Amino acid sequence: MDANLDSPSERFDINNEDDVRGAVMLSYSEIMSRFNDAGLATQIATCISELAMNIVKYAQYGELYIHYQSNYSIEIIAEDRGPGIANIEQAMQDHFSSKGTLGLGLPGVKRMVDEFEIQSQINHGTRIRVKKWINQY
Amino acid sequence: MQTDLREMKTSGLMKMHDLDESDLVMVRKYGTIISPKLEEYAVLFYEWIAELPEYQVLFSNPEVMGRARSEQINYWRSFFNARVDDNYVQERRKIGEVHARVGLSLPSYFAAMNVSFIIFTKKLYDGGLYSEEYSSAISALTKLMHFDITIVVETYSRLINERISKQSKALMEMSTPVTQIWQDILMLPVVGIIDSKRAQDIMMTILSRIGETRAKVFIMDISGVAVVDSAVANHLFKITKSTGLMGCVSLISGISPAIAQTIVNLGINVDEVNSTATLRDALEQAFKIIGRTVT
Ligand SMILES: Nc1ncnc2c1ncn2[C@@H]1O[C@H](COP(=O)(O)OP(=O)(O)O)[C@@H](O)[C@H]1O
Numbered sequence: 001m002d003a004n005l006d007s008p009s010e011r012f013d014i015n016n017e018d019d020v021r022g023a024v025m026l027s028y029s030e031i032m033s034r035f036n037d038a039g040l041a042t043q044i045a046t047c048i049s050e051l052a053m054n055i056v057k058y059a060q061y062g063e064l065y066i067h068y069q070s071n072y073s074i075e076i077i078a079e080d081r082g083p084g085i086a087n088i089e090q091a092m093q094d095h096f097s098s099k100g101t102l103g104l105g106l107p108g109v110k111r112m113v114d115e116f117e118i119q120s121q122i123n124h125g126t127r128i129r130v131k132k133w134i135n136q137y
Numbered sequence: 138m139q140t141d142l143r144e145m146k147t148s149g150l151m152k153m154h155d156l157d158e159s160d161l162v163m164v165r166k167y168g169t170i171i172s173p174k175l176e177e178y179a180v181l182f183y184e185w186i187a188e189l190p191e192y193q194v195l196f197s198n199p200e201v202m203g204r205a206r207s208e209q210i211n212y213w214r215s216f217f218n219a220r221v222d223d224n225y226v227q228e229r230r231k232i233g234e235v236h237a238r239v240g241l242s243l244p245s246y247f248a249a250m251n252v253s254f255i256i257f258t259k260k261l262y263d264g265g266l267y268s269e270e271y272s273s274a275i276s277a278l279t280k281l282m283h284f285d286i287t288i289v290v291e292t293y294s295r296l297i298n299e300r301i302s303k304q305s306k307a308l309m310e311m312s313t314p315v316t317q318i319w320q321d322i323l324m325l326p327v328v329g330i331i332d333s334k335r336a337q338d339i340m341m342t343i344l345s346r347i348g349e350t351r352a353k354v355f356i357m358d359i360s361g362v363a364v365v366d367s368a369v370a371n372h373l374f375k376i377t378k379s380t381g382l383m384g385c386v387s388l389i390s391g392i393s394p395a396i397a398q399t400i401v402n403l404g405i406n407v408d409e410v411n412s413t414a415t416l417r418d419a420l421e422q423a424f425k426i427i428g429r430t431v432t
């Protein structure tokens with residue numbers, strides 16, 4: 001529960017693709033109603049989709065937090081207790097994938113946000129925090 | 138972390154509610170006062186219920202009403218018997234299921250539990266316990282009621298969530314309306330979100346339609362799609378490639394500026410994909426491919 005109504009947090013349990021879809025749709029419509037900016041909504045929803053799908057693909061389940069900070073930034077935290085990432089540098093490279101998919105999720109997310117932080121420990125899990133600053137005109 | 142109440146043992150659930158055998162003894166003791174008066178309880182309860190609009194809709198049929206009344210009396214009889222075992226828990230799950238199925242709302246359920254508590258502790262209580270005993274009985278009743286409520290609410294909300302996700306799935310499955318818009322041209326407007334299951338559906342549907350119609354061009358309009366992430370892009374590539382193998386060119390239309398931007402940001406290579414901003418452009422291209430000109 002968040003005491004500050006200006007900066008509410010949303011939490012999503014991510015256990016399967018349905019959960020990912022729910023988080024993506026809800027965040028998209030939330031951003032549209034806050035900022036009325038399809039470009040921003042699409043970018044954030046895409047980041048959420050990439051990070052949450054990685055949880056399902058690599059860690060089975062985990063959690064996702066979205067934090068709207070008084071209309072000047074949006075923060076996403078994706079957290080799991082899965083296998084962790086052995087080589088972060090490699091995982092951040094375009095086209096690297098341990099599952100034979102496109103390998104563009106993590107580097108793509110990084111290109112779409114202003115802050116990108118990744119913590120990971122083998123067999124303990126992964127925590128990725130990203131933040132996008134909002135340009136208000 | 139995955140916490141599923143369904144996987145918890147009865148003992149774990151009891152612990153979670155700080156409920157132990159001595160509480161159950163107190164509930165039974167209080168039950169000796171209440172159980173003989175359960176008919177009286179039902180009269181008071183249904184006086185209260187008659188005021189609620191929701192209940193009037195649900196219980197317009199006297200037969201349904203009679204059944205609900207006797208089930209409710211049985212429920213409280215089992216509550217005051219306080220034999221909390223797997224069977225007891227199972228009965229509560231059943232209640233959650235029934236409420237979810239008939240669409241009885243959680244606020245009404247809470248209010249009904251609250252009014253029952255008041256009837257038991259104020260209206261029907263005859264002063265037969267010492268004050269210390271009375272207060273530990275009240276505490277035990279409260280805990281066991283909350284125990285029941287936890288199970289009912291868990292079952293209820295899980296079923297409602299399942300129902301919602303089933304509905305949205307059903308909607309998605311219905312919406313693969315591939316139509317033959319011209320000799321040799323098939324079209325599919327995609328709306329909403331594409332996940333791997335849906336991409337699979339689209340692929341199967343379109344391939345079989347190509348087989349039936351021998352179409353030469355397939356236009357997939359994604360102007361109603363909000364998000365194209367790398368997995369979706371990958372699915373789209375696979376669809377275009379597989380139609381190509383059947384001699385049918387795929388065109389993807391309706392790429393919005395927002396989607397074009399994220400696709401570039403993701404670094405997706407779009408060389409092999411025929412895409413257009415509008416459906417109109419795609420149609421023009423399609424007619425060119427089949428060797429027709431439109432003016
Ligand atoms: N939550 C995670 N847990 C463990 N490994 C991960 C996680 N997220 C990403 N990875 C690793 O990083 C790699 C790159 O991820 P990404 O860029 O999303 O591409 P892809 O998902 O297509 O493989 C993955 O193949 C995987 O090895």
Ligand SMILES: [Mg+2]
Pocket residue numbers: 050053054104105106
């Ligand atoms: Mg990925």
